[in-house]
Amino acid sequence: xxxxxxxxxSIIIPTYNAAKFLDKGLSSFIIDDNSLLNMLDIIVVxxxxxxxxxxxxxRYADCPEICIIQxxxxxxxxxxxxxxxxxxxxYIMFVDADDKLPEGAVESLMRSALRTDADIVExxxxxxxxxxxxxxxxxxxSFTRDWSILYGFPVGKVYKSWLFEDVVFPxxxxxxxxxxxxxxxxxxxxxxxxxxxVYLYRQNEQGITFTSRGNIKTLDALWVTRxxxxxSKRMGIPATQALYDMLLLDLSVNxxxxxxxxxxxxxxxFMVSAALLQEYFPRNRTENIRLRPLEQAFLHYxxxxxRLYGKCYLGV
Numbered sequence: 001x002x003x004x005x006x007x008x009x010s011i012i013i014p015t016y017n018a019a020k021f022l023d024k025g026l027s028s029f030i031i032d033d034n035s036l037l038n039m040l041d042i043i044v045v046x047x048x049x050x051x052x053x054x055x056x057x058x059r060y061a062d063c064p065e066i067c068i069i070q071x072x073x074x075x076x077x078x079x080x081x082x083x084x085x086x087x088x089x090x091y092i093m094f095v096d097a098d099d100k101l102p103e104g105a106v107e108s109l110m111r112s113a114l115r116t117d118a119d120i121v122e123x124x125x126x127x128x129x130x131x132x133x134x135x136x137x138x139x140x141x142s143f144t145r146d147w148s149i150l151y152g153f154p155v156g157k158v159y160k161s162w163l164f165e166d167v168v169f170p171x172x173x174x175x176x177x178x179x180x181x182x183x184x185x186x187x188x189x190x191x192x193x194x195x196x197x198v199y200l201y202r203q204n205e206q207g208i209t210f211t212s213r214g215n216i217k218t219l220d221a222l223w224v225t226r227x228x229x230x231x232s233k234r235m236g237i238p239a240t241q242a243l244y245d246m247l248l249l250d251l252s253v254n255x256x257x258x259x260x261x262x263x264x265x266x267x268x269x270f271m272v273s274a275a276l277l278q279e280y281f282p283r284n285r286t287e288n289i290r291l292r293p294l295e296q297a298f299l300h301y302x303x304x305x306x307r308l309y310g311k312c313y314l315g316v
Contacts, residue, residue: 006088006089006090007039007040007041007088007089007090008039008040008089008090008091008110009039009040009041009089009090009091009092009093009106009110009158010040010041010042010043010083010086010087010088010089010091010092010093010161011040011041011042011043011093011094011095011106012043012045012080012083012084012092012093012094012095013025013026013042013043013044013045013083013094013095013096013097014045014047014076014079014080014083014096014097015044015045015046015047015049015053015079015097016046016047016048016049016053016073016079016097017049017050017051017053018049018051018053018097018098019049019051019052019053019055019056021097021098021202022044022053022056022057022097023056023059024100025095025097025098025099025100025101026042026044026056026060026066040065040089040106041065041066041067041088041089042065042066042067043066043067043069043083043086043087044057044060044066044067044068044069044097045069045071045079045080045082045083046068046069046070046071047071047073047074047075047076047078047079048071048072048073048074054070067086069082069083069086074171075171075172076169076176077168077169077170077171077172077173077176078169078171080094080169081168081169081171084164084168087161087164089161090160090161091110091113091158091159091160091161092158092159092160092161092163092164093106093109093157093158093159094154094155095155095199096155098202098204099155099199099200099201099202100200100202101198101199101200102126102196102197102198102199102200104196105123105196105197105198105199106198108123108194108196108198109121109123109157109158109194109198110158112192112194113158113160113192116143116190116192117190118143118188118190118191118192119159119160119163119187119188119189119190119191120147120150120157120158120159120160120163120184120185120188120191120192121157121158121191121192121193121194122139122150122151122156122157122191122192122193122194123139123156123157123193123194123195123196123197123198123199124136124137124138124139124156124194124195124196124197124198124199125137125155125156125197125198125199125200125201126197126199126200126201127200127201127202127203128200128201128202128203129202129203134203136197137151138195138197139193139194139195140193140195141193141194141195142192142193143190143191143192144190144191144192145189145190145191146191146242147185147186147188147191147242148185148242148245148246149191149193150180150185150191150193152177152178152180152181152250153177153180154177154179154180155199155201156198156199157198159184163184163187163188164184166235167179167183167184170224170227170228173220173223173224173227174217174218174220174221174224175220175221175224176224178221178224178225178228178250179228181243181246181250182225182228182229182231182232182237182243182246183228183231183232183235183237185246186232186237186238186240186242186243187237213260214260214261216261216265218257218258218260218261219258219261219265219269221253221254221257221258222254222258222269222272222273225247225250225251225254225276226272226276229247229276229280233280239280239281239284241284241286241287243281244281244284244286245286245288245291247276247277247280247281248277248286248288248291248294248295249291251273251277251294251298252291252294252309252313252314254269254273255306255309255310255314255316256310256314256316259310259316267303270298270303270306271301271303273298274297274298274299274301277295277298277299290313293305293308293309293312293313294306294309294313297309
């Protein structure tokens with residue numbers, strides 16, 4: 001693991017008005033995984049915070065392993081993109097400022113990464129409210145070419161940094177995390193999963209998941225998918241069966257997001273979604289029994305069958 005002073009891992013933390021969480025989080029990153037401390041750096045992007053975030057960060061100004069970037073507010077994508085410009089490490093990890101890492105998380109992920117040479121290593125995660133854990137997901141140990149085993153959000157894993165050489169998070173959209181399934185995962189030769197819980201996700205009742213119902217900006221989920229499919233084609237990423245099935249899964253999630261919109265708006269979103277399938281995957285057909293009714297609804301532009309799929313399979 002000797003790297004002649006080259007950092008092996010960069011942890012990217014975008015933060016906006018997270019002063020009440022940030023101090024404890026940064027302290028835990030520094031105290032935890034002391035064996036790796038001289039080989040990692042922490043890049044914190046203060047994305048135009050208006051609370052005491054800057055004051056909290058000043059306490060860490062003399063820490064050599066922490067790089068602090070100040071910028072006007074550009075959202076999660078803009079903050080992550082700013083940090084990516086400063087990457088000098090072999091691997092990258094994303095952490096949201098109000099979340100936490102359990103003890104030993106970084107070391108567990110990196111030991112697997114260095115042992116397997118996988119392009120992405122992912123662990124399990126827990127959701128929590130206050131001191132109470134509300135949900136936990138654990139992987140089995142695996143090393144595979146099948147990237148579809150990875151979950152869709154960017155946290156809870158380490159990436160080889162080369163995956164981001166030609167990739168940026170799309171600006172101005174909600175649901176920008178969709179970048180993972182269209183531009184990152186399909187380019188991996190191998191991925192690995194570990195049993196350890198490596199990420200603690202704070203349930204935020206003010207977050208997009210809880211506040212987006214009925215908001216027209218929920219349509220960003222479709223526009224970002226369309227943008228990323230175009231980027232995927234431009235980058236020469238093959239239109240594989242795995243990517244097709246993942247698109248169907250993505251569109252099924254979009255159904256649950258759009259169901260609270262005006263029905264005419266939802267119908268328009270359905271038509272655009274059906275057209276995307278035809279444009280990018282004209283010959284693909286799924287073998288996933290659960291996805292076939294959704295696929296047939298899109299192939300026949302049958303909005304009624306699409307909504308019935310939502311009720312029967314998704315409960316919406």
